[in-house]
Amino acid sequence: MNRPILLAYQFLIGVSDTATGILLIVLPGLALRLIGLHVPEDAIPYFSFVGAFVLSVGLACLYGAVVMARRGSPCKLEVVWLLTAITRASVAIFLVAQITTHMLEADWLTVAAFDAACVLFQGLGLRRGWVAHVAR
Numbered sequence: 001m002n003r004p005i006l007l008a009y010q011f012l013i014g015v016s017d018t019a020t021g022i023l024l025i026v027l028p029g030l031a032l033r034l035i036g037l038h039v040p041e042d043a044i045p046y047f048s049f050v051g052a053f054v055l056s057v058g059l060a061c062l063y064g065a066v067v068m069a070r071r072g073s074p075c076k077l078e079v080v081w082l083l084t085a086i087t088r089a090s091v092a093i094f095l096v097a098q099i100t101t102h103m104l105e106a107d108w109l110t111v112a113a114f115d116a117a118c119v120l121f122q123g124l125g126l127r128r129g130w131v132a133h134v135a136r
Helices: 003-026 028-035 046-069 074-100 106-128 130-135
Strands: none
Touching: 003 028, 003 046, 003 106, 003 130, 028 046, 046 074, 074 106, 074 130, 106 130
């Protein structure tokens, strides 16, 4: 995998999750509408709490972009990919389970699919050594 593609990926997911996390913290109702999700009005305040976790994943990804841009330690970027993939996999599994048991609407599949796609990409990249190759 070439460096510009991985750097763009790292930066875009970092910006996306960071912005989403901030919006969920500050304006959760707006954030959910922009994502196309509908939740009961009394559940919206809890999404500010969820936003803190989304923000932390986004900031970790942005840190990974900085490491990659500066050609920093490949180990640091591999840890970012591993830990954010674990978090994203947990979210995807949770959402699919909740959708399957009809606790959440099927619209949440878009979030699960995005997180699962990132997990697959990062897992493949770690297995094939993409990160170690481009971070040098």
